[in-house]
Amino acid sequence: MEKTEIKEKLIGIIKTYVPEEISLDNVGDDQDLINDLQINSAHIVDIVLDIEDTFDIMIEDEVIGEMNTVQDSVNIIASKVAENA
Amino acid sequence: MGVVAPNGVGTETYFSNLLNGVSGLKHSLEMESLNLRCQVSGMPNVSQEYIESKLPRLLANSLGNRGIVYACLAALEAWEKAGLPINDQLKENIGMVFGSGALGLDTSIGEIVSTIESGNSRRLGSRKIPQSMNSGAAAHINYLLGLGGPVLSNSSACITGSEALLTGYDQIQLGKADIMLCGSTEGDGRYIWAGFDAMRVLCSDSNEAPQTASRPMSANPTGFVPASGAGAMVIETLESAIARNATIYAEVLGGHQNSGGLRNGGTMTAPNSAAVVGCIKAAIKKAGIDASEIDLINGHLTSTKGDVLEIQNWVNALGRKGNDFPYINTPKSMIGHCIAGAGSIELNASILQLYNQQIHANLNTESLNPIITDLVDSSKIVDQSKKVELNTVIKANFGFGDLNCAVVLRKFEHGKN
Numbered sequence: 347m348e349k350t351e352i353k354e355k356l357i358g359i360i361k362t363y364v365p366e367e368i369s370l371d372n373v374g375d376d377q378d379l380i381n382d383l384q385i386n387s388a389h390i391v392d393i394v395l396d397i398e399d400t401f402d403i404m405i406e407d408e409v410i411g412e413m414n415t416v417q418d419s420v421n422i423i424a425s426k427v428a429e430n431a
Numbered sequence: 432m433g434v435v436a437p438n439g440v441g442t443e444t445y446f447s448n449l450l451n452g453v454s455g456l457k458h459s460l461e462m463e464s465l466n467l468r469c470q471v472s473g474m475p476n477v478s479q480e481y482i483e484s485k486l487p488r489l490l491a492n493s494l495g496n497r498g499i500v501y502a503c504l505a506a507l508e509a510w511e512k513a514g515l516p517i518n519d520q521l522k523e524n525i526g527m528v529f530g531s532g533a534l535g536l537d538t539s540i541g542e543i544v545s546t547i548e549s550g551n552s553r554r555l556g557s558r559k560i561p562q563s564m565n566s567g568a569a570a571h572i573n574y575l576l577g578l579g580g581p582v583l584s585n586s587s588a589c590i591t592g593s594e595a596l597l598t599g600y601d602q603i604q605l606g607k608a609d610i611m612l613c614g615s616t617e618g619d620g621r622y623i624w625a626g627f628d629a630m631r632v633l634c635s636d637s638n639e640a641p642q643t644a645s646r647p648m649s650a651n652p653t654g655f656v657p658a659s660g661a662g663a664m665v666i667e668t669l670e671s672a673i674a675r676n677a678t679i680y681a682e683v684l685g686g687h688q689n690s691g692g693l694r695n696g697g698t699m700t701a702p703n704s705a706a707v708v709g710c711i712k713a714a715i716k717k718a719g720i721d722a723s724e725i726d727l728i729n730g731h732l733t734s735t736k737g738d739v740l741e742i743q744n745w746v747n748a749l750g751r752k753g754n755d756f757p758y759i760n761t762p763k764s765m766i767g768h769c770i771a772g773a774g775s776i777e778l779n780a781s782i783l784q785l786y787n788q789q790i791h792a793n794l795n796t797e798s799l800n801p802i803i804t805d806l807v808d809s810s811k812i813v814d815q816s817k818k819v820e821l822n823t824v825i826k827a828n829f830g831f832g833d834l835n836c837a838v839v840l841r842k843f844e845h846g847k848n
Contacts, residue, residue: 362492388557392493395556 347427352401352420359396363389375417401427432680433508433614433663434779435501437473437766440481441508446783449791450816454765456641456656467625469633471641473658473767474619475501490571493558495539498531498618501661501772502568503575505614510576513665514677515610517575526580526608528599529569529663530591530615532771534562537618568616568661580608589731589830590688591615592662592774593838597686599666609671614663617772624657632700632735633657645764646795647732648742648803648812655733656767662775664782679843681782684718684823686838687711697833701737704744710835711748711827718839720823722749725757725839727790729781729826732761733768741829742803754808758819764794774828778838781826785842792816 357370363385364370370383379385385393390413394405397419403426405413413419432442438455439445448455455473462470477500483491485504494500506529510517515525540563546554561567566584573582581602587594592615599611617623627633633654637644645656664680672679689710691703715722728745732738745759746752762780769776784790796814803812827837 363489366488392556392558395554 347424349420349424352423352427353416355400356397356416356419356423359400360385360393363393373416375415375420377416378414379416379419397423403427403430432512432779432782433505434661434776435475435477435505436660436662436776437475437658437769440475440477440504442512442779442783445779446787449762449765449780450789452765452792452794452816454642454794456644456765456767458638458641461621462624463638465621465625467628468635469624469628469654469657470638471634471644471656472624473656473769475660477501477504487575490574494562494571495542496534496537496562496567496618497539497659498534498537498616498661499562499568499571501618501659502529502531502614502616503571505616505661505663505775506572506612507575509612509614509663509665512678514675515665519577521577521579523579524609525578525611526582526599526602527569527572527578527612528583528585528595528602529572529612530585530587530595530771531565531568532586532588532591532617533620533623534565534567534618536620536622538621540622572612576612578612580611586771587830587834588832589768589770589773590828590834590836591771592776592778593686593826593828593836594688595775596664596666596683596778596838597688597836600683600686603666603668610665610667612663612665613775614661615771615775616661617659617770619659620657623770627657634734643795645734645767647730647734647761647763647793648738648799649734649795650798650800652734652736652738655735655763658767658769660766660769660772660776662772662779664775664778680786682841682843684720684839684841685714686836687713687717688834688836689713690835691833693833699833700831702740702829702835703833704740706833707744707829707835708748711745711825711837714825714837714839720839722751724823725749725825726819726821727784727824728757728759729777729824730759730761731827731829732763734763739800739802742806746806752806754810756807756811758790758811758813759807760791760793760813762791774836777828778826781824781840785821785824785840788821789816789818790821
């Protein structure tokens with residue numbers, strides 16, 4: 347799966363958890379989920395569950411801590427999807 | 432004020448349906464499929480679309496707990512009607528008492544239990560605990576409103592709603608807040624209702640005739656009709672209301688709560704009548720009025736055998752009977768018993784009746800209990816909605832655990848209070 351497609355799906359997932367005043371029209375790869383997109387840290391586990399469902403992968407607890415920016419998350423998803431292929 | 436009731440969402444719809452005798456009780460296929468004796472219930476008609484139109488996206492999409500959804504919707508309506516703002520500011524002088532009965536037993540618990548039982552608890556995510564804790568309704572409402580005063584979550588069975596109002600009133604009197612949002616909620620509760628069904632306290636003879644299932648004061652009640660919903664109201668000092676130029680729907684004169692202590696006839700489910708009478712008398716005394724001033728009793732009257740005892744207690748507490756007895760009604764013939772939500776939903780009815788100077792009928796009064804009609808002239812048991820001069824209403828709820836709560840409300844008139 348192309349990373350642009352992964353990013354698009356990821357943005358679709360995090361949309362639910364981002365405050366309504368934050369625009370997701372041009373999200374930069376280096377944007378931090380918690381600090382820039384203002385996602386409540388408690389919701390990271392919910393986003394992980396949604397990612398698991400969407401991409402049919404499993405994200406271990408140790409890896410969750412590395413999902414800081416959009417790019418980090420896309421890379422992690424891409425490598426898990428590749429492992430599955 | 433705000434309300435999410437089985438026969439109407441929003442105070443205007445709710446009150447118009449109360450006046451027109453519109454029942455919200457329906458046959459329940461779900462209860463039928465679970466082999467409950469009672470297969471009638473009352474649930475507010477709240478669609479996902481409606482929820483999305485009222486709540487922020489994150490809440491609208493993540494709230495599985497119906498009790499919390501109802502609470503948030505009722506609270507938002509009350510807030511809006513009170514003319515209070517929704518913004519990012521912390522409101523330090525405003526608090527809340529928002530109670531619930533069994534939030535953790537809302538129908539949404541089913542998915543949680545099966546997820547845990549299947550060894551998949553990591554799939555629960557972060558949103559289950561905040562929705563199952565007893566303070567879950569208040570916590571989610573506060574996400575919307577930003578209140579910095581005392582935020583309490585009471586739970587006292589069927590008196591939860593009237594107790595929430597009285598507790599909020601106390602907080603203001605104690606100087607802990609200028610304004611309090613008070614309310615209570617109960618979710619759609621197959622897991623709650625099945626337990627009540629097993630106790631044989633639910634209506635069991637009207638599964639095919641839901642609209643006549645709830646018949647307070649009837650000669651042949653078989654039990655209450657379980658229901659869900661929420662009610663909310665904003666109370667404040669008169670100075671605060673006038674300074675804000677707020678619509679004043681009614682004045683809280685005072686009230687009282689006590690317990691029969693599960694002694695002297697009181698049990699988990701039956702009242703100690705001396706305590707009930709004492710509670711009503713104390714509420715009247717604290718309101719600073721005479722029992723003769725009461726125009727309308729908004730009773731608890733669940734459509735059980737206990738209704739007779741309740742009427743006897745009212746007669747004894749007020750020292751009024753026959754034609755001298757006040758008008759008496761309850762929304763329960765149309766909405767069933769919303770358990771912990773009942774007090775707040777019914778207080779909305781009390782206040783709307785005062786504000787509009789109209790009383791609503793009880794449905795299903797064709798065969799009243801003769802013991803009741805011996806005590807009270809049947810013309811006082813409202814069977815037709817009508818315009819009357821209404822100055823003072825007493826609202827009471829009585830609950831499991833031998834709990835009593837009574838609140839006295841008065842029509843507000845500028846310059847007279």
